[in-house]
Amino acid sequence: MSKINSIEELSSLLSGYNPTFSDGFDNRVMDSIVEENSKESNEDMVFYNIFRWVALSGVAAIIVLLFSVYITEGSFTADAFYGLLNYTPDEPIIASLNY
Amino acid sequence: MLAFETIVMRYKGLVAKVAIPMVGNKYDADDIGQETFIRFYKSMKQFKGDSQLGTYLARIAINLSLNEIKKRSNHRMLSTNDAKNSEIPLTNTEKSIDNTELVNNALGALDVKYRSIIILRHIQGFSTKETANILELPLGTVLSRLSRGQEKLKKIITKLEKI
Numbered sequence: 001m002s003k004i005n006s007i008e009e010l011s012s013l014l015s016g017y018n019p020t021f022s023d024g025f026d027n028r029v030m031d032s033i034v035e036e037n038s039k040e041s042n043e044d045m046v047f048y049n050i051f052r053w054v055a056l057s058g059v060a061a062i063i064v065l066l067f068s069v070y071i072t073e074g075s076f077t078a079d080a081f082y083g084l085l086n087y088t089p090d091e092p093i094i095a096s097l098n099y
Numbered sequence: 100m101l102a103f104e105t106i107v108m109r110y111k112g113l114v115a116k117v118a119i120p121m122v123g124n125k126y127d128a129d130d131i132g133q134e135t136f137i138r139f140y141k142s143m144k145q146f147k148g149d150s151q152l153g154t155y156l157a158r159i160a161i162n163l164s165l166n167e168i169k170k171r172s173n174h175r176m177l178s179t180n181d182a183k184n185s186e187i188p189l190t191n192t193e194k195s196i197d198n199t200e201l202v203n204n205a206l207g208a209l210d211v212k213y214r215s216i217i218i219l220r221h222i223q224g225f226s227t228k229e230t231a232n233i234l235e236l237p238l239g240t241v242l243s244r245l246s247r248g249q250e251k252l253k254k255i256i257t258k259l260e261k262i
Contacts, residue, residue: 007249010256014221017202019119021111021132028129029107029136030100036137 106152107136113153113223114160120218121164123207131167135160150232157223158233161215168211205255213248220245 066076073080079087114135118128138159139146146155206214219230220241231241 007253010249010253011221013198013256014202014217015224017116017120017199017222018112019115019125019128019199019203021115021119021129022125025111025129025132026104026107029111029133030104032133032137033100033103033140036140 103140106139110153110156114156116222117157117160117218118164120203120206120222121161121214122167123203127167128164131160131163134163138163154225154229154233157219157225161219161233165211165215201256201259204259205252208255208259209248209252213244213251216241216244217248217252 069080070076073083073085075085077085079085111132114132115128118131118135119125122128122131135156139156146152206217209217215234216230219225219233220227225233227241227245228238230245231238234241236244
């Protein structure tokens with residue numbers, strides 16, 4: 001004799017079906033979440049380190065540039081940066097006359 | 100973290116009731132369950148609470164289960180031997196099978212499009228509207244599939260009981 005003769009009986013059979021995950025499911029989920037978090041923070045650290053190295057290299061390059069300008073020109077003025085400290089306006093005229 | 104653990108404790112039953120009958124075995128369902136909670140954890144900022152958390156988790160679990168079934172069927176197409184090693188056996192060698200096994204086997208023999216609706220509507224107890232919302236199907240489609248699925252399931256169960 002079948003257990004199922006009507007939709008109500010089918011519904012009652014199905015509502016009594018109560019499967020569960022294997023033991024320790026909660027712990028496995030939480031472990032995966034912790035692992036996921038540490039993976040994400042590792043990725044963040046890699047990005048932060050790259051950014052820091054790029055920024056430090058930029059700062060170092062600027063310091064070297066300032067130092068070399070000061071050594072060659074002996075000054076920190078705008079003309080020193082443009083290389084115009086020893087430039088006289090007559091120079092191009094003389095140069096074009098000599099050409 | 101403690102709050103999330105509470106969510107896992109509270110909703111693992113719901114996710115189990117979706118994933119286990121969908122894929123038919125505990126091992127794959129365990130992985131799907133874990134992945135469901137991980138996906139939820141990652142997308143928690145996007146969850147604005149416009150749907151209930153249970154509905155949201157059920158949708159993730161159903162989608163992951165459908166992906167798993169699809170993956171299996173693709174794999175089965177490549178390996179003909181897999182048909183013999185079906186995850187959800189239709190027959191049972193034991194004389195007396197309990198209701199859990201009976202439901203498992205019957206659902207395993209049911210077409211996926213009916214299975215998902217039967218699980219959400221009857222096992223999980225979602226309303227037809229919620230089921231339609233989770234599966235992103237029109238209400239009419241859900242109702243017709245539900246009716247057809249119930250008839251098919253009744254026939255399968257009757258058949259299984261005779262074995």
